[in-house]
Amino acid sequence: MVEEGAYWLAWAQISGIGPVLLRRLQQHFGTLATAWNASKVQLGEVEGFGFQTLEKVVQQRSRLHPEQLFTKHQQENSHFWTPADADYPRLLLETPSPPPILYYRGEVELQENLGQKPMVGIVGTRQPSEYGIRWTRQISTALAKNGFTVVSGMAEGIDTESHIAAMKAGGRTIAVLGTGVDVIYPHKNRDLYKQILTAGLVMSEYPTKTPPDRTHFPRRNRIIAGLSRAILVMEAPLKSGALITATYANEFGRDVYALPGRLDDHPSQGCLKLLSQGASYILKELDELLTMLGAIPQIDRVEASTASEELSLSTLSPELQIVMNAFSCDALPFDLIVQQTGMSAGSVSGALLQLELMDLVSQLPGMRYQKS
Numbered sequence: 001m002v003e004e005g006a007y008w009l010a011w012a013q014i015s016g017i018g019p020v021l022l023r024r025l026q027q028h029f030g031t032l033a034t035a036w037n038a039s040k041v042q043l044g045e046v047e048g049f050g051f052q053t054l055e056k057v058v059q060q061r062s063r064l065h066p067e068q069l070f071t072k073h074q075q076e077n078s079h080f081w082t083p084a085d086a087d088y089p090r091l092l093l094e095t096p097s098p099p100p101i102l103y104y105r106g107e108v109e110l111q112e113n114l115g116q117k118p119m120v121g122i123v124g125t126r127q128p129s130e131y132g133i134r135w136t137r138q139i140s141t142a143l144a145k146n147g148f149t150v151v152s153g154m155a156e157g158i159d160t161e162s163h164i165a166a167m168k169a170g171g172r173t174i175a176v177l178g179t180g181v182d183v184i185y186p187h188k189n190r191d192l193y194k195q196i197l198t199a200g201l202v203m204s205e206y207p208t209k210t211p212p213d214r215t216h217f218p219r220r221n222r223i224i225a226g227l228s229r230a231i232l233v234m235e236a237p238l239k240s241g242a243l244i245t246a247t248y249a250n251e252f253g254r255d256v257y258a259l260p261g262r263l264d265d266h267p268s269q270g271c272l273k274l275l276s277q278g279a280s281y282i283l284k285e286l287d288e289l290l291t292m293l294g295a296i297p298q299i300d301r302v303e304a305s306t307a308s309e310e311l312s313l314s315t316l317s318p319e320l321q322i323v324m325n326a327f328s329c330d331a332l333p334f335d336l337i338v339q340q341t342g343m344s345a346g347s348v349s350g351a352l353l354q355l356e357l358m359d360l361v362s363q364l365p366g367m368r369y370q371k372s
Helices: 002-012 019-029 032-036 050-061 067-074 130-145 158-168 187-199 216-227 239-251 266-275 285-296 318-325 332-339 345-357
Strands: 103-107 119-121 151-154 173-176 200-204 230-233 254-260 363-364 368-370
Touching: 002 019, 002 032, 002 067, 019 032, 050 345, 067 130, 103 187, 119 130, 119 158, 119 216, 119 239, 130 151, 130 158, 130 285, 151 216, 158 173, 158 187, 158 332, 173 187, 173 216, 187 200, 200 216, 230 239, 230 266, 239 254, 239 266, 285 332, 318 332, 318 345, 332 345, 332 368, 345 363
Parallel strands: 119 151, 119 230, 151 173, 173 200, 230 254
Antiparallel strands: 103 200, 363 368
């Protein structure tokens, strides 16, 4: 039997099928394997599948063999996750456009993937002022020492400072690249890249040997936002990738913080704009900032003492109760749960994750769920 992950890979090879359409396919059919064998008429029922896209699917699907493609891809890219894998980062999976393939190198920590260890993104300009550098170092150090993983993009400037400070403080850091995970860009960060491999991860949605491309970097910013529970914008002009990351963070329901600066400082104009739009201030008192970040709801680990107790369904929140009520004796595909509950796909995904961690629901291959 061909693994579901092979179909995520195969669908991703068809031109015109991006992460958003892939997610819609998976939610509509329950599995991408089912979608792969669907007729042209059935595919046309999925939002976003117009005539041209359907023609591309029909033409290209017949030439692809998911199992062979997956085996060859594993040989060329030894470490990657698909949304069908249990280790795929849970917070990223809850976004509308999770990468169908997420490549990685370095040291994996499953608590990060499961959402049990908080990750905070730090982004900003490639040409920071001394003020921006100083605060990036202080905040990254404080986060690392208090158990947060620092996520950034390994670009020059703020990104580089955040990675280095987190590692110097003995913490973990994740760099999301706009190249393949084996391509170092900028090249001057080759030593930093090697250090990150021993104190965290480098990630990318692009396969090995993918060179830098200007279109890749705005797209990778959604991954930084998706992995993180909050985004801190340290310094950013009005037109910058950092503001793109903040926009994604807002769309994904993440908290956004900005470092206030002087009105006449060019690197601070983007931060001032974010603050005027409702972003939270990065406060001088770091303890207060850490308290606010620590108050962000976490995906709690089920402690042994709690897991051993019988969990009464009457204690569930109304949202979790609605999802539990959708189950009978049989396993249900994700899209059917969405239909039966009448909730949004994102809300159902988050509820199922909480129920899994409470040992009330278990996930089966192909994005199917059943009562534990």
